[in-house]
Amino acid sequence: MLSIKNLHASIGGKEILKGINLEVKAGEVHAIMGPNGSGKSTLSAVLAGREDYEVTEGEIIFNGKNLLELSPEDRAREGVFLAFQYPIEIPGVSNVNFLKTALNEIRAYKGLEPMEAKDFLARLKEKQKLVELDGKLANRSVNEGFSGGEKKRNEIFQMAMLEPKLAILDETDSGLDIDALRIVAGGVNKLKSNDNATIVITHYQRLLDYIVPDVVHILYKGKIVKSGPKELALELEERGYDFIKEEIGA
Amino acid sequence: MANEILEEQISGEYKYGFVTDIDADNAPKGLNEEIIRFISSKKNEPEWMLDYRLKAFRYWLTLDEPHWAHVSYQKPDFQEIIYYSAPKPKVQLNSLDEVDPELLKTFEKLGISIEEQKRLSGVESRIAVDIVMDSVSVKTTFKETLSEKGIIFCSFGEAVQEHPELVKKYMSSVVPYTDNFYAALNSAVFTDGSFCYIPKGVRCPMELSTYFRINASGTGQFERTLIIADEDSYVSYLEGCTAPMRDENQLHAAVVEIVAHKNAEVKYSTVQNWYPGDKDGKGGIFNFVTKRGICLEDNSKISWTQVETGSAVTWKYPSVILKGDNSIGEFYSVAVTNNYQQADTGTKMMHLGKNTRSTIISKGISAGFSNNSYRGLVRIAKGASNARNFSQCDSLLMGDKCGAHTFPYIEIKDKSAVVEHEATTSKIGEDQLFYCKQRGIDNEKAIGLIVNGYCKEVLNKLPMEFAVEAQKLLAVSLEGSVG
Ligand SMILES: Nc1ncnc2c1ncn2[C@@H]1O[C@H](COP(=O)(O)OP(=O)(O)OP(=O)(O)O)[C@@H](O)[C@H]1O
Ligand SMILES: [Mg+2]
Numbered sequence: 001m002l003s004i005k006n007l008h009a010s011i012g013g014k015e016i017l018k019g020i021n022l023e024v025k026a027g028e029v030h031a032i033m034g035p036n037g038s039g040k041s042t043l044s045a046v047l048a049g050r051e052d053y054e055v056t057e058g059e060i061i062f063n064g065k066n067l068l069e070l071s072p073e074d075r076a077r078e079g080v081f082l083a084f085q086y087p088i089e090i091p092g093v094s095n096v097n098f099l100k101t102a103l104n105e106i107r108a109y110k111g112l113e114p115m116e117a118k119d120f121l122a123r124l125k126e127k128q129k130l131v132e133l134d135g136k137l138a139n140r141s142v143n144e145g146f147s148g149g150e151k152k153r154n155e156i157f158q159m160a161m162l163e164p165k166l167a168i169l170d171e172t173d174s175g176l177d178i179d180a181l182r183i184v185a186g187g188v189n190k191l192k193s194n195d196n197a198t199i200v201i202t203h204y205q206r207l208l209d210y211i212v213p214d215v216v217h218i219l220y221k222g223k224i225v226k227s228g229p230k231e232l233a234l235e236l237e238e239r240g241y242d243f244i245k246e247e248i249g250a
Numbered sequence: 251m252a253n254e255i256l257e258e259q260i261s262g263e264y265k266y267g268f269v270t271d272i273d274a275d276n277a278p279k280g281l282n283e284e285i286i287r288f289i290s291s292k293k294n295e296p297e298w299m300l301d302y303r304l305k306a307f308r309y310w311l312t313l314d315e316p317h318w319a320h321v322s323y324q325k326p327d328f329q330e331i332i333y334y335s336a337p338k339p340k341v342q343l344n345s346l347d348e349v350d351p352e353l354l355k356t357f358e359k360l361g362i363s364i365e366e367q368k369r370l371s372g373v374e375s376r377i378a379v380d381i382v383m384d385s386v387s388v389k390t391t392f393k394e395t396l397s398e399k400g401i402i403f404c405s406f407g408e409a410v411q412e413h414p415e416l417v418k419k420y421m422s423s424v425v426p427y428t429d430n431f432y433a434a435l436n437s438a439v440f441t442d443g444s445f446c447y448i449p450k451g452v453r454c455p456m457e458l459s460t461y462f463r464i465n466a467s468g469t470g471q472f473e474r475t476l477i478i479a480d481e482d483s484y485v486s487y488l489e490g491c492t493a494p495m496r497d498e499n500q501l502h503a504a505v506v507e508i509v510a511h512k513n514a515e516v517k518y519s520t521v522q523n524w525y526p527g528d529k530d531g532k533g534g535i536f537n538f539v540t541k542r543g544i545c546l547e548d549n550s551k552i553s554w555t556q557v558e559t560g561s562a563v564t565w566k567y568p569s570v571i572l573k574g575d576n577s578i579g580e581f582y583s584v585a586v587t588n589n590y591q592q593a594d595t596g597t598k599m600m601h602l603g604k605n606t607r608s609t610i611i612s613k614g615i616s617a618g619f620s621n622n623s624y625r626g627l628v629r630i631a632k633g634a635s636n637a638r639n640f641s642q643c644d645s646l647l648m649g650d651k652c653g654a655h656t657f658p659y660i661e662i663k664d665k666s667a668v669v670e671h672e673a674t675t676s677k678i679g680e681d682q683l684f685y686c687k688q689r690g691i692d693n694e695k696a697i698g699l700i701v702n703g704y705c706k707e708v709l710n711k712l713p714m715e716f717a718v719e720a721q722k723l724l725a726v727s728l729e730g731s732v733g
Binding site: 048049050051052071072073076077081082084089091092099101103105106109141158162 | 679680681682684685686687688689690691692693695699700702703704705706707
């Protein structure tokens with residue numbers, strides 16, 4: 001589904017990603033861990049098409065398409081969804097209106113008619129339940145005045161509504177209380193299928209107890225320095241990043 | 251209605267035996283007493299109206315154009331303007347079907363289908379419309395239905411003929427011709443506009459609307475609107491404006507007066523979309539307008555809601571004089587400027603009565619090379635005890651070549667007053683745009699969404715039909731303004 005080869009990206013002339021290689025197949029869950037500033041959010045921003053970053057080398061193929069040639073909105077329409085580490089507030093725009101616009105834009109891209117109001121409402125209800133999102137939040141302005149945890153939950157709600165092919169969750173677990181973590185993870189698991197994939201960026205092994213990854217990658221100074229089964233996350237939790245540094249001789 | 255005007259024109263030409271170089275449709279260019287007499291006679295006006303015009307004109311001659319607004323433009327040459335232009339009387343307009351289809355199309359774009367109105371004669375939720383094209387009121391709809399309730403809704407010219415006592419009593423009572431340069435000019439040369447009287451105890455059952463259109467080239471439009479809400483009455487009034495694209499600047503200098511008697515309420519909504527000029531700043535309408543309402547008696551209320559997207563230069567301060575005790579004045583405004591547009595707009599709230607309240611919500615959006623200023627005055631007179639005002643002025647900038655300015659003036663002469671002022675300036679966030687795009691929404695739609703969200707408090711005040719149109723208009727006005 002997703003194939004990243006030798007990806008280099010920089011911002012303001014400073015190289016952040018220094019040759020990333022990553023293969024994600026449909027149905028898989030990949031976890032990316034790594035110390036602060038290692039480039040995890042940068043990778044997700046480059047995948048989503050944030051223009052501030054310059055890709056200097058490498059390629060990203062997504063379902064047969066050259067992702068780097070697509071605009072951010074077309075990437076989203078192709079099924080790339082990013083749950084932001086810091087979700088953005090849009091005052092005065094209701095969550096419902098925002099999602100309706102997004103959903104219909106994606107549908108239009110696929111040559112589909114806008115969704116019928118009643119179908120939309122039904123989906124809204126269903127997904128709200130799935131992530132146990134307070135009905136009031138759905139009607140409020142996008143993320144405006146939401147608590148940190150509410151914002152994160154809202155990201156997963158949006159993901160549920162838009163049904164992406166590839167979801168990238170950038171530290172969705174940070175800021176969530178224990179119950180919320182379980183609910184959000186449960187939501188992600190329920191949305192999992194054989195034709196979508198998830199990349200989970202996290203600092204904590206705890207999340208991976210709920211969303212069990214097929215592969216764990218460790219990103220360090222802009223490179224994936226180690227990949228392994230889910231036990232790698234446990235090892236990391238116990239030993240910290242020092243053992244990685246030792247292993248790669250940094 | 252249209253027939254009457256047309257007949258008036260035809261007969262008018264000969265009755266007063268004017269010099270031959272005046273053709274049937276247009277006055278010659280320029281401004282002098284002859285022209286004013288010509289306009290007055292075309293409109294078959296009584297002596298007192300002509301006198302008023304001449305007094306205003308003579309006063310105007312003593313004035314200089316004001317300079318204090320934060321706008322710069324090539325001053326109009328007042329001798330180059332045609333002050334009277336009427337649709338040619340070739341065709342007799344018997345019904346709406348005969349109105350220029352282009353005009354009807356524009357009208358439909360404004361969300362007001364008069365075609366539909368014609369079919370439905372029922373009163374509920376319909377809109378009565380007065381169309382003013384160039385200088386003449388072309389058609390007023392639903393007059394009969396309204397008159398059953400005693401509501402007068404007609405062109406200003408017709409009101410002068412048929413309700414002179416009302417016109418005489420109220421005209422100039424809120425905006426005297428001495429008020430300012432453009433009010434004086436308007437008082438001298440105004441050609442038509444709308445008149446509306448809601449009698450005691452009547453809630454106007456439909457929205458009243460005037461659609462203004464500048465059509466002919468080289469003309470100015472000087473319309474006058476007078477709205478009187480008698481005791482315990484209510485009316486919601488809508489105004490839409492458009493003009494074709496032209497290279498030259500055209501002048502629009504209107505006067506709107508509102509009088510609210512005891513317990514009366516008037517809502518006045520404008521969607522102003524005069525031609526703003528091209529992307530290099532060529533052409534466009536100069537929109538120099540004086541709008542003022544007076545809450546004459548206790549418990550009355552006037553609210554102005556405006557969505558200003560058009561005009562090359564706008565100079566406009568819909569204001570409220572809060573004379574009656576417990577009266578309420580409101581001003582909700584969205585002003586968008588793009589390319590080389592300039593807007594200096596805001597309001598004045600003059601608190602004279604006790605327990606008077608005013609609210610000002612102004613949302614300025616600047617893009618391109620434009621300049622957008624909020625200018626507001628809150629004056630609390632001595633003896634206006636317990637007056638309250640809340641003002642919020644927000645500016646949104648798109649790009650870094652445009653300007654946003656805020657000039658709030660506050661004059662408080664009574665210690666019991668409570669006046670609050672909040673102001674913010676923000677940039678349309680790259681983060682917000684990217685967030686929208688990441689959800690599949692393209693740049694243009696994202697801007698529309700964000701801007702509409704930003705203006706929501708104001709858009710919510712508009713009647714439904716107008717709100718939808720205003721939202722689209724905002725998006726269109728800002729097309730291509732970011733990234
Ligand atoms: N606009 C910028 N200019 C310069 N450096 C930047 C810019 N944006 C990000 N960086 C740098 O890029 C590096 C990677 O940042 P990134 O946000 O991808 O890290 P991260 O792995 O997500 O960290 P965290 O775990 O703290 O979220 C950091 O050193 C950061 O300071
Ligand atoms: Mg990060």
